[in-house]
Amino acid sequence: QVQLVQSGAEVKKPGASVKISCKASGYSFTSFYIHWVRQAPGQGLEWMGIFNPGRGNATYAQKFKGRVAMTRDTSTTTVNLELSSLRYDDTAFYYCATGYFGSCYHWGQGTPVTVSS
Amino acid sequence: DIQMTQSPSSLSASVGDRVTITCQATQDIRNSVNWYQHKPGKAPKVLIYDASNLETGVPSRFSGTGSGSDFTFTISSLQPEDVATYYCQQYGDLVTFGGGTRVEIK
Numbered sequence: 001q002v003q004l005v006q007s008g009a010e011v012k013k014p015g016a017s018v019k020i021s022c023k024a025s026g027y028s029f030t031s032f033y034i035h036w037v038r039q040a041p042g043q044g045l046e047w048m049g050i051f052n053p054g055r056g057n058a059t060y061a062q063k064f065k066g067r068v069a070m071t072r073d074t075s076t077t078t079v080n081l082e083l084s085s086l087r088y089d090d091t092a093f094y095y096c097a098t099g100y101f102g103s104c105y106h107w108g109q110g111t112p113v114t115v116s117s
Numbered sequence: 118d119i120q121m122t123q124s125p126s127s128l129s130a131s132v133g134d135r136v137t138i139t140c141q142a143t144q145d146i147r148n149s150v151n152w153y154q155h156k157p158g159k160a161p162k163v164l165i166y167d168a169s170n171l172e173t174g175v176p177s178r179f180s181g182t183g184s185g186s187d188f189t190f191t192i193s194s195l196q197p198e199d200v201a202t203y204y205c206q207q208y209g210d211l212v213t214f215g216g217g218t219r220v221e222i223k
Contacts, residue, residue, distance in 0.1 A: 035212065044217035045153075045161065045204055059211060062118050095160075102208025103151055107160035 002026040004096050004108035011114045017084040020111045022096035029077040030054035032098045036070065036081050040092040048094075050101065051079050086115045119143050121207050123215030129223045136192040138203055138218045145185050146209025152181050152190045153204045155217075161204065165190065197222055 007021040022034060036048040049060035051070040058070040069082045083090060094111045097104035120143045130136050140150065148168035155161040163172050165181035168188055178193045192199055200222055205215040 037214075044202075045155070045206075045214040047206075047212045047214055050212065061211065061213075097160075102149060102206075102212065103163055103166060104153075104161065104206075105163060 002098065002106040004098060004106060006094075006096060006108040006111045009112045009114075011116060012086050013117055014086055014088060014115055016086050016115075017082060018086060018113055019080055019082045020094050020096075020113070021078050021080050022108050023076065023078045024053075024098060025077060027098070029074065033101055034070075034079045035097045035099070035104050037095045037097060037104065038092040039095070040089065043092075046092075048081070053077075053079060083113075086113075088115050091115045119146060119207055119210050119213050121205055121213050121215040123205055123218060125218060126216060127219040127221070129221045130195050131223045132195055132197060134195045136195050136199075136220060138190045138205075140183075140188045140190070140205035140207075140215045142186040142188075142207055142209070144210075146207050148184045149207055149209035150181070150183065150188045151206045151208070152179075153206060154199075154201045155204060156201045164203075192220075195220070195222070 003025045005023045010018050012018050030053050034051045038046050051058045071080045091114050097107040099105035122141045150168045152165040153161040164175050164179050169181045180191050182189050202217045202219045204217050207213050
């Protein structure tokens, strides 16, 4: 079955960078997109961007341009999210999800990121 | 980016009530809207795709309508297991989620 397994919790200082991995299994890695979505405490879902594992390219939400990068490792069927210049309001659960360009059908378990001095 | 204004942000209704949630997009997105159900500790789940199509296995009390910039999600008869937060999501131009509607039982 489709499974997305994310890396573990992170605690970072303001200004630092964080890298989260999302390992996909149970389907053809290059056939579906990977979305990244975050949810801050008490807030709703926020879409960060989308990665095409087949082409290795990404499209980012305007809010995160210049601060986010999505990459892949096809040998391990893993997609990575790196967010730089972290601020306190980047504290959130970060999720990867796979599906078509417009839909998120299967989700990872989430990675909590805490930004604290 | 396209913004999705979802309302209400929360509601409380009785079992058996009809519940309606609306989403308005900042521009025409045709029928490019999905509706998700998100329960605490679980992954969000697609209930409605392409504005009005019921995802396989989803109870028929859930429905969606709309096109252009105005969309509506309805639960025809609220059940206890429907307690969750519901989100609209557009994909007419990249992807944006609405702010969410928390649904509770009165």
